[in-house]
Amino acid sequence: MNTLINGLPCDTISVHDRGLLYGDGVFRTLLLRHGKIQHWQRHYAKLFADCGTILLPCPAESLLYDELANLIQDAQDGVAKIIVTRGTSQRGYVPSPHPATTRILSLNPLPHYPEEFAKSGVRLHICQLRLAHQPRFAGAKHLNRLENVLASAEWDDPDIGEGLLLDEAGYVIEGVRSNIFVVKDGNLLTPDLSRCGVAGVQRERVIDWAGQQGIACKIMPISLDDLLRADEIFLVNSVIGLWPVREMPGYHCDHHPVAQSIRNWINHETD
Amino acid sequence: MNTLINGLPCDTISVHDRGLLYGDGVFRTLLLRHGKIQHWQRHYAKLFADCGTILLPCPAESLLYDELANLIQDAQDGVAKIIVTRGTSQRGYVPSPHPATTRILSLNPLPHYPEEFAKSGVRLHICQLRLAHQPRFAGAKHLNRLENVLASAEWDDPDIGEGLLLDEAGYVIEGVRSNIFVVKDGNLLTPDLSRCGVAGVQRERVIDWAGQQGIACKIMPISLDDLLRADEIFLVNSVIGLWPVREMPGYHCDHHPVAQSIRNWINHETD
Numbered sequence: 082m083n084t085l086i087n088g089l090p091c092d093t094i095s096v097h098d099r100g101l102l103y104g105d106g107v108f109r110t111l112l113l114r115h116g117k118i119q120h121w122q123r124h125y126a127k128l129f130a131d132c133g134t135i136l137l138p139c140p141a142e143s144l145l146y147d148e149l150a151n152l153i154q155d156a157q158d159g160v161a162k163i164i165v166t167r168g169t170s171q172r173g174y175v176p177s178p179h180p181a182t183t184r185i186l187s188l189n190p191l192p193h194y195p196e197e198f199a200k201s202g203v204r205l206h207i208c209q210l211r212l213a214h215q216p217r218f219a220g221a222k223h224l225n226r227l228e229n230v231l232a233s234a235e236w237d238d239p240d241i242g243e244g245l246l247l248d249e250a251g252y253v254i255e256g257v258r259s260n261i262f263v264v265k266d267g268n269l270l271t272p273d274l275s276r277c278g279v280a281g282v283q284r285e286r287v288i289d290w291a292g293q294q295g296i297a298c299k300i301m302p303i304s305l306d307d308l309l310r311a312d313e314i315f316l317v318n319s320v321i322g323l324w325p326v327r328e329m330p331g332y333h334c335d336h337h338p339v340a341q342s343i344r345n346w347i348n349h350e351t352d
Numbered sequence: 353m354n355t356l357i358n359g360l361p362c363d364t365i366s367v368h369d370r371g372l373l374y375g376d377g378v379f380r381t382l383l384l385r386h387g388k389i390q391h392w393q394r395h396y397a398k399l400f401a402d403c404g405t406i407l408l409p410c411p412a413e414s415l416l417y418d419e420l421a422n423l424i425q426d427a428q429d430g431v432a433k434i435i436v437t438r439g440t441s442q443r444g445y446v447p448s449p450h451p452a453t454t455r456i457l458s459l460n461p462l463p464h465y466p467e468e469f470a471k472s473g474v475r476l477h478i479c480q481l482r483l484a485h486q487p488r489f490a491g492a493k494h495l496n497r498l499e500n501v502l503a504s505a506e507w508d509d510p511d512i513g514e515g516l517l518l519d520e521a522g523y524v525i526e527g528v529r530s531n532i533f534v535v536k537d538g539n540l541l542t543p544d545l546s547r548c549g550v551a552g553v554q555r556e557r558v559i560d561w562a563g564q565q566g567i568a569c570k571i572m573p574i575s576l577d578d579l580l581r582a583d584e585i586f587l588v589n590s591v592i593g594l595w596p597v598r599e600m601p602g603y604h605c606d607h608h609p610v611a612q613s614i615r616n617w618i619n620h621e622t623d
Contacts, residue, residue: 084367086367092366092367092368093364093365093366093367094364094365094367094372095363095364096355096357096363096364096365096435096456096458097363097458098372099501100372101365101369101371101372101435101437101495102379102435102495102497103375103495103496103497103498103500103501104374104375104495104496104497104498105497105498105501108373135498135501135502136502136505164367164372164373166372167501171460173463173504173529174497174500174501174503174504174528174529175504175505176501176502176504176505185367187367187368189442192444210488211488213484213485213486213548214484214485214520215484215499217481217482217499217502218498218502223498224372224373224374224375224498225374225375225496225497225498226373226374226375226376226445226496227374227375227376227406227489227494227495227496228486228488229374229445230370230374230376230406230438230445230447231406231407231447231488231489232445233444233445233446233447234407234446234447249485257445258444258445277484
């Protein structure tokens with residue numbers, strides 16, 4: 082059984098669960114390598130913060146960790162997902178001040194991506210869909226993900242590794258399932274996510290790593306023009322690690338020395 | 353059994369359903385009175401259009417209607433809910449071009465609201481949360497409803513009947529669970545919902561009714577100042593029918609002749 086609900090083997094939830102009714106919950110996607118969940122502390126800290134953002138009590142760390150251990154058992158590699166919802170409801174939108182949350186843990190096989198995505202880089206599609214500004218819960222990994230779904234429907238060319246999402250003002254925000262970094266004149270830049278986007282764990286790790294290396298990493302508004310003038314561009318998330326960007330309309334780059342050195346660090350360091 | 357999933361009695365769905373994972377679906381809330389679903393044709397037309405907005409094939413009208421009839425059986429009064437999701441997924445955000453949708457039908461008792469909400473009008477809370485502009489799926493009743501949930505958490509005074517939602521630009525858009533109309537100099541005004549908000553069936557009925565009565569109903573941007581200068585304000589949805597607005601910060605109105613005449617029509621006419 083590869084799914085646990087509130088600690089028990091089960092793969093269905095109530096149709097009255099607010100996760101379904103309203104997308105009223107948050108989630109995390111965690112990499113399992115060599116039998117160990119990567120960066121658990123950081124993921125739990127994000128889950129806790131995201132729950133706070135939507136006024137949801139976060140399950141205790143020890144409870145989730147024990148349930149994850151029970152879920153994983155002897156598995157070596159895979160992708161674990163944790164969803165926390167506000168539980169069932171009969172009261173319309175109004176959230177209970179003391180909800181009985183639903184914890185959904187599932188384990189899936191590692192996805193297979195073409196090897197050249199990591200080695201030579203990916204092509205980006207620039208999505209037509211623009212992300213809306215919702216500062217009230219920007220940055221959080223909540224279950225309202227229709228923007229990502231509809232953006233993902235914009236291309237079906239398997240050579241395109243990721244879609245680039247701009248916001249309603251035209252600024253670069255993220256990939257559909259990843260965060261984005263720019264290398265320019267030896268510095269790192271990554272978009273400000275205070276109005277939209279998801280602030281992932283791998284993004285946070287790269288920012289912290291840059292600080293430790295004495296490399297400036299600026300969190301700032303980044304225009305599409307800034308992107309096209311980049312020395313290098315790369316994407317990160319917890320599952321893919323790091324993919325350099327080889328190509329997008331108006332941009333081509335075959336050499337990614339900075340991105341590859343960060344990728345080596347991502348793939349070999351733990352924290 | 354008061355829940356049907358894909359036509360069969362059941363009240364759970366897969367944890368892999370995209371309705372849960374991403375809020376990837378749409379819904380409708382329908383009033384059952386005297387054993388009859390009110391305004392079915394309009395609801396189905398909205399469901400069909402909303403499915404189209406998120407690139408989801410809509411179940412056939414006859415299929416849903418037969419399932420609703422089966423759900424309702426001998427019930428006389430209640431609230432029926434139809435949810436259509438993009439079904440299960442193992443592929444991340446990317447939607448299948450030919451999804452096996454999930455149909456979830458449920459029947460609940462009529463909610464009990466204080467009688468004076470309809471007769472004397474309600475107090476409005478002006479929500480701090482501002483609606484984000486997402487023209488790609490504005491107007492549709494989709495399952496990404498965190499804005500409504502968090503706005504609903506802003507007050508707990510039972511004398512407040514509804515929350516007023518403004519958009520990120522400060523314009524009046526809707527109630528948390530209702531659409532809003534303004535009466536001014538004998539005309540009706542209702543907010544433009546092309547950038548955010550849900551365009552409900554009752555709103556559409558009132559707009560059509562006004563046209564038949566030779567009353568101008570303008571769909572336009574409405575500022576909070578416009579609202580405070582209104583002769584009357586009222587809220588509509590399929591379940592409450594119509595509630596006049598008696599009070600909000602900066603506004604008080606005890607006489608609602610236009611709203612009450614429309615309420616009489618709403619409560620006695622069918623289409």
